[in-house]
Amino acid sequence: MAGILTVAAIVLIALGASRGVEKNSIAMLGGLTVGLVALLVGLFTASSVAAAAVGALQWLGIGFLAGSLVLALRRQPARYFMIVGALFLFVSLAIRLPAMVRHGMHARDAATGSVSVLVELGPDDSIDEIADVLDEYGATYERAFPSVSLADDEDLAQVYLVSGIKKDLVKKLLDFLRKQLDDVDYVEVNTEVGLLPPALTFEQAPGLDGAFTANDPLIQRQWAVEAAGIEAAHKLLRDASPTRKAVVAILDTGVDAGHEDISSAFVSDSPSQSDAHGHGTHCAGIAGAATNNGKGIASLNWDGKFVEISSYQALGDAGFGSLESIAQAIIDATTDGADVISMSLGEFTPIPPRVVINAVEFAQQRDVIVVAAAGNSNQDASLHMPSNIDGVISVAAVDEQGRKASFSNINTKLSRPIAAPGVNILSLEPGGKYGLKSGTSMATPLVAGLIGVMRSLNPSVTAEEAYRILRETGTNGPDAGRTGRIIRADAAIQQVAVRPIPAS
Numbered sequence: 001m002a003g004i005l006t007v008a009a010i011v012l013i014a015l016g017a018s019r020g021v022e023k024n025s026i027a028m029l030g031g032l033t034v035g036l037v038a039l040l041v042g043l044f045t046a047s048s049v050a051a052a053a054v055g056a057l058q059w060l061g062i063g064f065l066a067g068s069l070v071l072a073l074r075r076q077p078a079r080y081f082m083i084v085g086a087l088f089l090f091v092s093l094a095i096r097l098p099a100m101v102r103h104g105m106h107a108r109d110a111a112t113g114s115v116s117v118l119v120e121l122g123p124d125d126s127i128d129e130i131a132d133v134l135d136e137y138g139a140t141y142e143r144a145f146p147s148v149s150l151a152d153d154e155d156l157a158q159v160y161l162v163s164g165i166k167k168d169l170v171k172k173l174l175d176f177l178r179k180q181l182d183d184v185d186y187v188e189v190n191t192e193v194g195l196l197p198p199a200l201t202f203e204q205a206p207g208l209d210g211a212f213t214a215n216d217p218l219i220q221r222q223w224a225v226e227a228a229g230i231e232a233a234h235k236l237l238r239d240a241s242p243t244r245k246a247v248v249a250i251l252d253t254g255v256d257a258g259h260e261d262i263s264s265a266f267v268s269d270s271p272s273q274s275d276a277h278g279h280g281t282h283c284a285g286i287a288g289a290a291t292n293n294g295k296g297i298a299s300l301n302w303d304g305k306f307v308e309i310s311s312y313q314a315l316g317d318a319g320f321g322s323l324e325s326i327a328q329a330i331i332d333a334t335t336d337g338a339d340v341i342s343m344s345l346g347e348f349t350p351i352p353p354r355v356v357i358n359a360v361e362f363a364q365q366r367d368v369i370v371v372a373a374a375g376n377s378n379q380d381a382s383l384h385m386p387s388n389i390d391g392v393i394s395v396a397a398v399d400e401q402g403r404k405a406s407f408s409n410i411n412t413k414l415s416r417p418i419a420a421p422g423v424n425i426l427s428l429e430p431g432g433k434y435g436l437k438s439g440t441s442m443a444t445p446l447v448a449g450l451i452g453v454m455r456s457l458n459p460s461v462t463a464e465e466a467y468r469i470l471r472e473t474g475t476n477g478p479d480a481g482r483t484g485r486i487i488r489a490d491a492a493i494q495q496v497a498v499r500p501i502p503a504s
Helices: 002-017 024-045 049-073 079-112 130-137 169-180 230-237 279-288 324-333 354-364 440-457 463-473 491-497
Strands: 117-120 140-143 161-165 184-189 192-195 245-252 307-315 319-324 340-343 343-348 369-373 393-398 418-420 425-429 434-435
Touching: 002 024, 002 049, 049 079, 079 354, 117 169, 117 324, 117 354, 130 140, 130 169, 161 169, 161 393, 169 184, 184 354, 192 343, 230 491, 245 279, 245 343, 245 440, 279 307, 279 425, 279 434, 279 440, 307 324, 319 324, 324 340, 324 354, 340 440, 343 369, 354 369, 369 440, 369 463, 393 440, 393 463, 418 440, 418 463, 440 463, 440 491, 463 491
Parallel strands: 245 307, 245 340, 340 369, 369 393, 393 418
Antiparallel strands: 117 161, 117 184, 140 161, 192 319, 425 434
């Protein structure tokens, strides 16, 4: 809608600029008015201000070219309109090109490469029973999760990763396997999963005034410190002692373990200690950057004594993984003793994949609290995996006014919806840098980090209790009916630290 209005506005302006057209000023005024409406519609409907800006450049380019055509048909000078239109289109293309190239490369690989599937056998079945057929398809196979025994989990222990299947033969093989009811319990394509569609952020985070309890130099650029009760929580945590450190596992693109603001709070033997992408490092800083250390940003991890960050590379350097890699990361984080798992990833999947459901249940059965992003598509989060898996705390994002971020999915159809700041969030970037990002990806580790602090004060806090505390102590924002309540860190921590957890 904003694009069509933009084109209409430029055409009206072109008519207003034409010689020999009656009521030129009316056409010009009309064009400016429609242009203002287009700007407001674009800002309201776009996933971020940056996305609105890029979209506006594209439609302005189309509008000016359309205006040049109108002028040419009226035998008026059209050169300047044509040049401006081409310039706008060139700039918008230059901004979009890197993402377009990455998308094209992944599409090419998917079109020309082989496909893998996940096959779950019954607890008493053997892969040998279907091995001859798999050989006919030229497939190789191995246990997907060899660290999981039948005693640990009968479902995950019997999942096999079958690889090397030609794309044109996949459907035929799936049809065959699904008919093998005596041997095969379930089969699904090991689909690609990536980071949530990004909500680009170009603008500066709003600054805060006044003194702060923590001495981190960038804290004044963290608006969530006030909005989510983090400053008030610092005053509580300054004088508190944890029962033990809680481990918050970041399942993402990895974490730059050497970053000045996370190194002292990082689990030294964590399996992933670098991050070529940057997304995981940003999430890690939000969840547990060492706070009051005179460096960088502040999190809820006061003096670095409440939370440790561990990292599992569920996604590759380009930000893409698979169902198998995500499930493996969940299993590894669980067996390594994580208290909280934070996942800022996912895809549109109304029915969650069986292997990820089983992995989440594997974690939940071992008292791990799973937190996942609601998604950035302004849709229903019940259609988004893994936030739509039963028992997962699903996190929506709110902006500086406490409203649902324009990009955030609506998560209130899920059993455990909650919201947190997710727009213009300052955190860590690889190489000792700091930067802004927006998304439910940013809201999620803030919730995970808060739950980690709650666990450090009272290790017996269960997922159900943690969510109930977040909900009861949270605040009702103007869009609470679409996001759930907004976390209030100080109130949640006080309820855990000061008095026993109330009964359900």
